[in-house]
Amino acid sequence: MNQQRCLYLLNYCKTLKAVNHIHACLLKTGLFSDPFIFGKLILHCSVTISDSLDYATRLFLHYPNPDVFMYNTIIRGFSESQRPQNSITTYIEMRRESSLFAAPDSFTFAFLLKAAANYGSLRTGKQLHCQALVHGLAGHLFVGTTLISMYGECGRVEFSMKVFDEMREPNVVAWNAAVSACFRGGDLESCERLFDRMPFKDSTSWNLMLAGYAKAGEVEMARKVFSEMEVKDDVSWSSMITALAQNGCFDEVFGVFMDLRRLGMRPNEVSLTGVLSACAQAGAFEFGRVVHGFVEKSGFSWIISVNNTLIDMYSKCGNLDMARLVLKKMPQKKSIVSWTSMLAGLAMHGHGEEAIQLLHEMEESGIKPDRITFISVLYACSHAGLIEQGHECFWKMKNVYNIEPSIEHYGCMVDLYGRAGELRKAYEFVCQMPIPPNDIIWRTLLGACSMHGNVELAEQVKERLSELDPTDSGDHVLLSNVYAIAGKWNNVETVRRSMTYQRIKKIAGWSMIEVDKIMYTFVAGEKQNDITKEAYNKLREIMLRLRVEGGYVAEVGRVLHDIEDEEKEDSVTKHSEKLAVAFGMARLCKGRVIRIVKNLRICRDCHTVMKLISKVYESEIVVRDRSRFHNFKDGSCSCRNYW
């Protein structure tokens, strides 16, 4: 084997096993000590093939007097890994061991700065900046560009701009880096000014503006950029789809996706994940299934992110079996996102035990759970009432995986105790947290008080909340609910008056249902139209039958104010999820599952009604509320009345 042949073969290696083979051939022929070949070999392992950085490092450590290319390659490999700090250690090593053979060059600093940016260390970044100055490389175009990005990532846009202003002849990449840094810093005006001043804009710059606006929540501006672009490439289309999906414009996502197909273009994997993510959020099961068909037909099942989004989509559309199937049949190694998506899905459906089992499977497969994985597992425990197991997971996270619990994990733990009625324990847990509790923590506790009717604790907690976030309407409603359960109507009235006085409005509940691939939205107490009339008529018929055959009596204890019982019953009757179900019963043929998505948590009365409908009408109803699923069948719900 000669050098040429070896490089050719290396290019075709896609797995570590194949590299092992070449490695063996090199040893046999003596080519192994050829620095050029060796450099290419470790480049291939540390950058091109996944999961083989360790292999590259081991080879590197045994190579006598590595040259600058080899050092750069290892630094680069670490910079994109889970432990970017190792890039810096390698650099220190390089300075100490072999300054004669390998002086750092512009590549060295570009990769090092990328590493510092990746773990957000401004201190390291600044030190590297100094080192680059010492070596006379700070003025290099590539180094300058990575300096701009690094300072942007570390939240110091003013430094980014200083570096940019001092550049002699910034190219388009440097301009783009400056724009990105400004977006990171949330300075939209500077972005616009830079964009206007750019002497040359290729489509990358336009795409950057589009994505930047989208991340800042400026959909309107993103749309404007998209429409003004003369050349729309693949990235432009996928960025636009993602922009709309990230900002809740689901109808438009489907529209743009259809436009793309109508123009005869082939959607790429990023567009597909965007569309599937929109389906997931909107609960558009039928549409999602059609997209899945397209994914299979066009060979996208080979892309891991597409499969991950499919798992998420099926979970959030209420079809756990399909989600499980996608996970099981994935042709590639499951990533941390695949496992976590499935875990979150199980959590939402109240399958706590299965979630814990799946966590074990994940660990056995060799993927280490991260902080988000544990949020999902803890969430699964709290929503299934698995106190012991939740406690164990929390312990394991800290002591086995050395993950420092963050505010989200503490939130799950408070929820775990609070939801189960252990209010004292939950309160004590909050008091001894090592980080200051935020509004979400207190709100979790207030929610628990409202579930279990603890007036005293609720009042205490509400006071903490009033200091942190006094205008949250949900908190006022929760407190008034606690009073209502306890029959303290005077206090209910006081809360209600203070809400009116402070102009705090309740958020209106809405529910959506998909019929023939069209999403219909119902809002409680909204003006009547043909669709709502149809729903109301059907609902009247249903409620009558439930009273006669199901023994239904309205549950009215938790309504906001002290009004006459009949009136209370009336306002409960109009909840949007009831209208959506009625509409589904009227339009869908018998035997079809009725799927509903709601923006708030389902109320107790609606929960009872759904159970009764599933029994009296022998139909299956799936409701996705703000945080989890309820699967009604034969008169009972999958949440076992724990939610």
Place this chain on the structure above:
DNA sequence: ATAGGGTTAG
């Protein structure tokens, strides 16, 4: 240059 998983509440 674009993507995929996460706590509470009305």
